[in-house]
Amino acid sequence: MVLKDLGTADWWRQAAVYQIYPRSFADSNGDGIGDLPGITSRVPYLRELGIDAVWLSPFYPSELADGGYDVADYRDVDPRLGTLDDFDAMTTALHDAGIKLIVDIVPNHTSDQHEWFQAALAAGRGSDERARYHFFEGTGENGDQPPNDWQSHFGGPAWHRVAEPDGSPGQWYLHMFAREQPDLNWEREDVRADFENTLRFWSDRGVDGFRIDVAHYLRKDLSEPFAPFAVVGLGELTLNPDHPFSDRDEVHEIYRAWRKVFDEYEPPRTAVAEAWVHKSRLAPYASPDGLGQAFNFDLLVSEFEASQFREIIDENVQRAEETGSSSTWVLSNHDVTRHATRYGLPAGLGHHAAAWTLAGGSHDEVDTVLGERRARAATMLLLALPGSTYLYQGEELGLHEVGDIPAEARQDPTFFRTEGKEVGRDGCRVPLPWTGTGPSYGFGSDGAHLPQPVWFADYAVSVEDDDPESTLNLYRRALALRADLQSAESLTWIPHPSASVLAFERPGGWRSYTNFGAEPVELPEGRILLASTEFEGDRLPGATTVWMR
Numbered sequence: 001m002v003l004k005d006l007g008t009a010d011w012w013r014q015a016a017v018y019q020i021y022p023r024s025f026a027d028s029n030g031d032g033i034g035d036l037p038g039i040t041s042r043v044p045y046l047r048e049l050g051i052d053a054v055w056l057s058p059f060y061p062s063e064l065a066d067g068g069y070d071v072a073d074y075r076d077v078d079p080r081l082g083t084l085d086d087f088d089a090m091t092t093a094l095h096d097a098g099i100k101l102i103v104d105i106v107p108n109h110t111s112d113q114h115e116w117f118q119a120a121l122a123a124g125r126g127s128d129e130r131a132r133y134h135f136f137e138g139t140g141e142n143g144d145q146p147p148n149d150w151q152s153h154f155g156g157p158a159w160h161r162v163a164e165p166d167g168s169p170g171q172w173y174l175h176m177f178a179r180e181q182p183d184l185n186w187e188r189e190d191v192r193a194d195f196e197n198t199l200r201f202w203s204d205r206g207v208d209g210f211r212i213d214v215a216h217y218l219r220k221d222l223s224e225p226f227a228p229f230a231v232v233g234l235g236e237l238t239l240n241p242d243h244p245f246s247d248r249d250e251v252h253e254i255y256r257a258w259r260k261v262f263d264e265y266e267p268p269r270t271a272v273a274e275a276w277v278h279k280s281r282l283a284p285y286a287s288p289d290g291l292g293q294a295f296n297f298d299l300l301v302s303e304f305e306a307s308q309f310r311e312i313i314d315e316n317v318q319r320a321e322e323t324g325s326s327s328t329w330v331l332s333n334h335d336v337t338r339h340a341t342r343y344g345l346p347a348g349l350g351h352h353a354a355a356w357t358l359a360g361g362s363h364d365e366v367d368t369v370l371g372e373r374r375a376r377a378a379t380m381l382l383l384a385l386p387g388s389t390y391l392y393q394g395e396e397l398g399l400h401e402v403g404d405i406p407a408e409a410r411q412d413p414t415f416f417r418t419e420g421k422e423v424g425r426d427g428c429r430v431p432l433p434w435t436g437t438g439p440s441y442g443f444g445s446d447g448a449h450l451p452q453p454v455w456f457a458d459y460a461v462s463v464e465d466d467d468p469e470s471t472l473n474l475y476r477r478a479l480a481l482r483a484d485l486q487s488a489e490s491l492t493w494i495p496h497p498s499a500s501v502l503a504f505e506r507p508g509g510w511r512s513y514t515n516f517g518a519e520p521v522e523l524p525e526g527r528i529l530l531a532s533t534e535f536e537g538d539r540l541p542g543a544t545t546v547w548m549r
Contacts, residue, residue, distance in 0.1 A: 009267035011100065012209060012293065013326040014486050015052035015388045016479055021334045022059050022081055023068065024431040025393055027444025034431060034443070036082035036090045043093045045461070049396060050479030053100035055211050057334060059087070063113055065180035066154075066413050067334070067429065069104075069213065070111035074198045084205075091206045102209040102270070103202055107195055108217045109181040117182055124165050132191055133182050134174035134222055146172055148226035153177050153234060155417035176217060176234075176245065178413040183245075186218045186254060199261045199269070209270030212255075215285060215294075216275040219251040220244060236276040247277045255290040262292075272328065279315065286325035293388070296328050300336050304343045304374045304543075306502050306516040310493075313385065313502075317491065320387060326489060327387030331378055332395050338428050339378065341401040344371020365403075372398045373543045376474055376532040377514055380545035381502065383482045384512035386489035391475075394432050397459045398471035401427040402452075409451050426450055433460040469534060481530055481547065485510050497522070501540070510549050518542040 026038030036059065046054065058068035061078045068078070077087050094101050110117055116132050123129035136147040138161060146159035153176060160179040164170035174183045184191050199210065217235070221244050235246025242248070255273075262269040273285040273294040285294040296319075298312040320327045331339040344366040375398065382389050405426050407415075412424025431449065433456040434442030441456050457463070464470035487507045494503040500517030510529065515521050520539035526548040533544045540546060 011052065011267070012270040012272075012388060013489065014386065015100070016050070016383070016482065017053045017055050017102065017388060017390045018046060018049065018051040019055045019057065019333060019390060019392045021057045021067075021393060021429055023064075023449060024429050024443075026432070026434070027440070027446075027448070030445035031080070032440070032444060032447050032449045033080050035080065036077065036086040038444075040086070040090045040093045043090075043097050043099070046094075046099060047097040048476065050476055050483065051099060051391070052483075053102055053208065054094060055102040055390065056104065058104045058106060061113075062111060063180060064411070065111070065178045067411070067425075069106050070109075070113075070178065070181045071106050072111040072113040073115075074105075074195075075201045088205060095206065100208040101206065102211055102272070103207050104213055105195070105198070105210045106213040107184070107186075108214040109175065109177060109183045112180045112182055121162055122165060125171060130171075132185055132188055134185055134220065135171045136174075136222075138172050142169070143171075144169065149229045150174075150226070150232065151229055151234070152179075152417070154413045155422070174220075174222070176214075178417070183217075183220070186220070186251075192254065192257065196257065196261050199258060200264075203261075203265050203269050207269070209272070212271055212273050212291060215255075215273035215291065216247040216251065216277050217245060218254055219248045221248065237278045239278050239280070241281075247275070247281055249284075252284050252287075252290055255285070258291070259289050279319070283319060283323045286320075286323045288324055293325050293328060295330060295390075297330065299329065299331055299378075299382075300333075304378065304516060306500050306514075309378075309381070309514075309516070310502055317386065320489070327385065328390060329382040329385055329387060330390040330392075331375070331382065332392040332428065333390070334392065334429055335425055336428065338392075338395065338399060338401045340368070340371045340375040340395070340398055341366050341403075342371070343374035343378070344368055344400070366400060368400060370543065371400065372471065373533060376471060377516075377543050377545040379475070380478055380530070380532045380547070381512060381514045383478050384504075384506065384545075384547060386486075386491055386506070392428075396472050396475040397432070397461065397464060399432075399456075399459055402430045402450075403427050405430075405451060411450065430456075433457065435462045436460040474530075474532065477530055485529075485547075500542075510547060512545060512547050513540055514545040515540045515542055523548075 023034045025034040026042050027034050028037035059077055059081050060074060061072040061076055062068045062070050077083055091101055120129040120133055137143050139145045146157050150158040152158040158174060158176055159172040160175060161172045162170045175181050176183055232244055235243050238246050271291040273291045275285045275294050282294050285291055296316045302308045316327045410426055412426050414422050414424035430452055431443040436457045439446055440448040441452055441460055464472035491504040491506055494505055496503050498521045501515050501521055503513045505511045520541050523538050523540040529547040531546040535541050
């Protein structure tokens with residue numbers, strides 16, 4: 001295989017990026033938890049897959065209150081996952097294979113085990129240490145009620161009361177996620193300076209880019225009186241620039257400073273924002289003087305339907321042109337129901353897949369054949385689009401969501417905060433199957449930290465390796481062909497008599513046709529380069545994408 005040239009500053013614009021959730025990718029020491037040496041051992045697999053970059057979810061020291069997004073030390077590796085030397089070895093192996101590395105940065109909150117928060121607890125009321133977070137006195141008699149009625153993302157109050165150094169009931173701190181994740185005060189210069197040092201620390205170790213977690217939450221105005229939760233909600237998709245904690249205009253001051261740090265390096269470090277904001281307010285996150293790119297999450301809540309895909313593609317291509325960034329396309333990640341499952345749910349439920357998952361939906365309720373066929377077609381369509389595509393580990397195997405994990409095996413804080421009413425995101429985080437047999441299907445030499453269902457055996461890498469028509473081999477062929485075909489970031493729509501078909505042409509004269517319907521449709525003359533499902537004749541089957549000249 002010829003290594004790709006990713007040495008240019010704009011390598012990220014049309015990259016195929018593979019997300020690794022490290023605790024569920026590969027376990028090198030048999031403790032049931034994936035680790036950095038496990039990733040290093042699988043670099044040949046990643047190289048053969050044909051990706052351009054790896055996005056590594058948090059690997060920092062953590063109590064795992066939220067799958068590693070409760071970070072205790074931003075400049076070290078969780079001992080269960082390895083060491084800094086292991087990180088360096090992994091980075092070198094990836095770079096030697098022509099693969100860039102993007103790491104997760106979690107700036108909205110720390111772990112409650114972070115040295116700053118422990119110092120805040122020890123210092124007491126009114127201290128400089130507490131001012132790094134958002135501490136408030138409670139309401140009600142003796143301050144025994146939260147400062148307001150805001151709720152956290154994981155259910156329950158967004159406030160938690162601490163004990164003061166003398167043991168007496170004390171102040172409350174804000175946590176928009178789990179109580180083990182206290183929100184930082186980004187008005188503080190020392191908070192800003194420390195994160196800039198963190199960006200340099202990892203850039204100096206060879207990291208090529210950063211994915212910014214909850215990028216829209218950092219700046220807050222917590223002046224009283226507080227607006228009630230019924231008014232502010234969780235702040236997602238707000239159009240209010242003065243929302244107390246979500247998508248405030250001044251958050252971009254932080255990212256302009258980060259851009260100066262990124263530009264200290266050659267080539268400049270890249271960044272992509274996870275920002276659940278209204279589409280009209282996404283552009284500043286992706287601006288050249290900001291983070292440079294922002295996730296487009298529209299397809300995560302879309303049905304497998306031609307008009308929805310067309311509208312989403314049009315909007316995001318136009319937005320990229322306006323900002324000078326490039327589009328990001330994603331169908332699955334560590335926070336949502338896998339798209340092979342979404343597309344296999346009964347009609348009309350695809351965009352409500354989260355509700356199915358949160359209710360502990362069974363694999364038996366999914367039309368797996370239809371879901372996988374649609375998933376293959378959708379992935380090929382995405383890989384044909386201008387911009388970067390983000391792939392989530394296991395989707396290249398056609399993996400489905402594991403909905404029916406036993407209660408005693410659950411790990412997601414949502415499950416515990418809602419007393420089991422919502423089961424959370426564990427179903428898309430189950431460790432990968434590498435072999436069709438063994439105690440953890442090749443994930444490690446022993447068990448896995450989340451239970452793997454028996455049907456995982458059919459989706460193992462070793463099984464799909466031997467099947468030329470497997471989803472894994474389709475991804476390999478599509479990624480290799482994409483690398484040869486991609487050129488200018490543009491597309492031209494091609495009219496088709498069927499409303500269920502999306503067709504477009506890319507520079508260089510190659511075309512993509514996707515039939516979202518159930519019945520075959522006419523396909524124009526041309527040479528077929530690749531199809532998501534094999535077929536004969538000149539009619540494109542339902543739930544199929546074809547690339548052709």
